[in-house]
Amino acid sequence: MAGEMSILGSAILALFLAGYLGQQYLPPPKPRVIGLDLGTTFCSVGVFHPGVGDVEVIGDEEGRKSIPSVVSFTPTQVLAGNEAQELADSSPQNTIYDAKRFIGKVFEPEDLEQESARYPFKVVYNNGSAEFLVSTNHTFTVSPEFIGSRLLLKMKKMAESHLGVPVQKAVISVPAEFDERQRNYTIRAANLVGLDILRVINEPTAAAMAYGLHKADVSNVLVVDLGGGTLDVSLLNKQGGMFLTRAMAGNNKLGGQDFSQRLLQHALERVRQQFGVLPIQKEDIHSLRQAVEAAKLNLTLQSSVLLQVPLHLEVGGLGDPPKPVLFQETITREMFEELNADLFQKILAPVRTVLEEGQLEKSEVDEVVLVGGSTRIPRIRQIIASFFGKDPNTSVDPDLAVVTGVAIQAGIMGGAWPLQVSALEIPNRHLRKTNFN
Known part of the structure; x- marks a missing residue:
């Protein structure tokens, strides 16, 4: 019996050794x-x-x-x-x-x-x-x-x-x-x-x-998922290795697109104020939309950005051929936050709802994790941190x-x-x- 156990132990050791050597010296297999x-x-x-x-x-x-x-x-x-x-x-x-x-x-x-x-x-x-x-x-x-x-x-x-x-x-x-x-x-x-x-x-x-x-x-995890078009808040309860979704709430008409749209409307108004007309060419509107989206992303890291967008506007009056102009406007993070202040505050409504339906106090939430590119916005992180009295997990x-x-x-x-x-x-x-x- 002792001999059989010794042989079995040697075989198991050999398998582990082979696996180790394979990991060290053989190319890893492709993901399947x-x-x-x-x-x-x-x-x-x-x-x-x-x-x-x-x-x-x-x-x-x-x-x-x-x-x-x-x-x-x-x-x-x-x-x-x-x-x-x-x-x-x-x-x-x-x-x-x-x-x-x-x-x-x-x-x-x-x-x-x-x-x-x-x-x-x-x-x-x-x-x-x-x-x-x-x-x-x-x-x-x-x-x-x-x-x-x-x-x-x-x-x-x-x-x-x-x-x-x-x-x-x-x-x-x-x-x-x-x-x-x-x-x-x-x-x-x-x-x-x-x-x-x-x-x-x-x-x-x-x-x-x-x-x-x-x-x-951890036991209680709150996930705030704010993407381009939707907000989803989920309260998870971990039991062993299993997750139970205790409550869900959200806003399917709130996301990064809405924040960009507020900034786009501001930019269009500034074009009208500077040049007296609005852009009507699809290419101009597309360029302005792209510039605004880039500005929104850059404002997560910078306190201000400069919009510079070439446009073709009918500045001479109706019927005149469009003339090339350069629209320039400095956008500050503070301005962006003011334009979207009411939208940012809407994020807390589903957070409160999932806590109420999950019968939890906010102090009982072990981890708040952020999902979706719009949660990069500093003001949104501040609002969530202020509500829970601690910073959300941003390690991913x-x-x-x-x-x-x-x-x-x-x-x-x-x-x-x-x-x-x-x-x-x-x-x-x-x-x-x-x-x-």
Whole structure:
């Protein structure tokens, strides 16, 4: 018996030694499963590298770690990401965004009409579902899951180009409030481009994993997810290695786009004051919109930025040919905060609601984590820190928190070494999200 135990022990030791030597001297295997964050405004794809245990968020051909969730149709092409975004001003009726708001959702005709009124493209009702009407060299409709599939195909190709191997399996994230139908339609979008979805994970749980909270000694985690178009606040309770979503609230009409729009309106008014007319050329409005968006991003790091935008304005009067002018305006962080003061304060309403519904005092929240690029805005971080009396956890890039967590889960599903602790979710089918509009 002692001899058999000795042989067994030697065999186990040999296996560990072989694994160690393999890790040290052999190239690590390619990731077998990718992690996908199909966001409302931006999308990202990441992988967990076996052997080294690092998460890598894969960039596009320009090295950008996320792509706009935009798909545009031309007579000859279907474009996705940044190429599609470039057509948003010149071909607004055929450039679809925010499709995630519609995927798998059941509408009444009047509700869909109200929801779609703010978009420049046409949304039509089809037996309870939303579809998008596209007119290029002919007119046709496409489903929200088809739009999602084009974005997922773009990210699949990004991953395959970077890794040098075909990709067929993935883990994907969805909002915690997505019902079974919305989750299934998200999976359907992935299936359309040949992806087998091994697991669907809630976005707040993915974010908590990115922050390492599935391995930390915490009980109550509040996730503030403020992206380009939506605010989602989730209260998670960790029980062992499992996360229970105790409460959800949000505002599906509040995000970075709204902050940019306030700044754009200010810039347009300043153009009118300086030159007496407003820009009417699509190219000028597009340039001004891009400059404003860049200014908003730079104001997270700088106290002021200078807008410099060449425009073509009819400054001589109606009927005169447009003349080239240079619009210049200094934008300060203080000015940006004043323009958006009321919107920033709206962030606290869903925070208070999830605490009330979760029956928690704010002092009982162990960690406040930030997700979404708009949480970079210093004033927003100040408002959250002041409310809780402590700074939120900012150790992870908020733009990439969800995709990082999904990539970790993808590594787990792929059996990657070194092994990770998986975060399990306790389903709460009776939970409903409170929305503030």
